[in-house]
Amino acid sequence: MKIVNVTESLAEQKLDEIIDSLGCCKCDQCRADIISYALNRLSPKYVSTDIGRAYVKLDTMSSQFEVDLLAALYEAAEKVKKNPRHH
Structure with a gap:
């Protein structure tokens, strides 16, 4: 098995569950961008x-x-909504 950051996997999974409610x-x-922003605010595991x-x-x-995971994802979504980098 390679080295894995479990926090990253959980953040991706949780984003899939809540993305419709983020607007x-x-x-x-x-x-x-949302995942990256959130992971920079969470402890890696x-x-x-x-x-x-x-x-x-x-x-x-x-x-x-x-709570920490959800807060980081919601904060990240707000930041990305205000500053989208896509075309």
Whole structure:
């Protein structure tokens, strides 16, 4: 297994779940910008094994992590809406 940032996977998954409620563009560029902006405000959680991934996923099930993740994604979407980089 390669080294993976589980926070990135979870942010992408959560964005898929909430993007319709954000009122922002859903193009690949805007999605990438939202994820990038949000990840720069969240703590990375790197793993290199399946056991590590399972442990981190348990850790991220806390309501505080969920709140932080949602807040970062909403803030990112607002920033990207005001400054879109797509054509």
